Amino acid sequence: MSLSVRILGASGGIGPNRRTTSILIDEDILIDAGIGVGDLTLSELQKIRHVFLTHSHLDHIGFLPMLADMVYSPDSPPIQIHALPATLKALREHVFNWVIWPDFTCLPTPAQPILEFRPIGSEEQVTIGSREVRALPALHTVPTVGYGVIHHDGMGFAFTGDTTSSEALWDALNALPYLDLLMIESGLPDEMDSLADLSKHYTPHRLSDDLDALRHDPRIAITHLKPGHEMAIRQQLQQSQYASRMVLLEGAERFELHAQNRTLKAG
Ligand SMILES: [Zn+2]
Ligand SMILES: [Zn+2]
Structure with missing residues (x-):
């Protein structure tokens, strides 16, 4: 058994080969519905049964309306849209x-x-077959959660959503039983720290500091880089002591998580 994580979009903006946040888990669970959803075929769209939204910002929900318009079939049960009450109210x-x-x-x-x-x-958590999707408290300018996806056979993936530094988030990540792949944002470069503070995004320096608190030892997939600042963010992340475990997402990666790859930091 494996847990499949397909990155459909992982940019903090638009442009050639840049799509905003969306992640397909196995074939039936979508996390966020940014521009990346537009790359799925009709039959792939029709297999989606659950959508988990991190927050109401357009770069994360923009393609949900188009998805809804594409998938009608008289025999299919409704697609479940899971999100914070504030996010659903905004929609x-x-x-x-x-x-x-x-x-x-x-x-x-x-x-x-x-x-x-x-x-x-x-x-809260939702069980879907052999997987459990657990909301993780994030800290952004609107109510936001990340999601941990735990496979019963011992694989774990987490996506933080848009967030800045938050003790509750790291506590929740540490409480996951397994974490093989952590997808976390580093949206703005260090020199834009005051804007990161206002817009509640991570910078490379803040992220590197906070990773010290993580008890798991996952691969770290970096997302949501702001176009125009990608080179600076990349160079700053290379200074991190965690650089060797990081992959900067381009937005078309696929990860297959297997139980035997799991490692857990002691303590
Ligand atoms: Zn946002
Ligand atoms: Zn965003």
């Missing part, structure tokens, strides 16, 4: 409001809609 009021897009939570019929909104608490 209802500002996106699926019949102005920006139709309300697919009551189409084609309220009894069997295309999307079903499922509120999740900031440390």
Whole structure:
């Protein structure tokens, strides 16, 4: 058994070969619905049964309306959209409001809609077959969670969402039973520290400091680099003592996690 993590988008902006955040877990679970969703074929889109949203920002939800419009099949149960209540409220009021897009939570019929909104608490979990998806508290400018995906056979993946330094997040990451791959942002370069503070994103220096708190020993997949600053962020991350474990995501990677690869730091 393995846990498949396919990165569809991992940029902090747009441009040639840059797509915003979206991750496909196995074939049926999508985390965030940024521009990367647009690369999936119709049959891949139709296999998605659960979408977990980290927060309401457009770079993470922008392609959810298009996804909903693509996947209708009279025999399929609704796609479950898991997110914080504040995120679901924002989607209802500002996106699926019949102005920006139709309300697919009551189409084609309220009894069997295309999307079903499922509120999740900031440390709640949902079991889907052999996998458990656990919300992780993050710290951003709007209510945000990350997600840990734990396979019962002993594999673990976590994505932090957009976040800055937060003790609760690192506590929650440490509480995961396994963590083979950690996808975390480093959105802005060190010299933009005050903007990172305002917009609540990580910089390479802050991230490197906080990684000291992690008791697991995962590969570290860096995401959400701001176009125009990618080179500076890359160079600053190379100074980190964790550089050898880092991979800077381009947005088209696939990771297959196997139980035997798991390592856990002592203590
Ligand atoms: Zn954001
Ligand atoms: Zn973002």
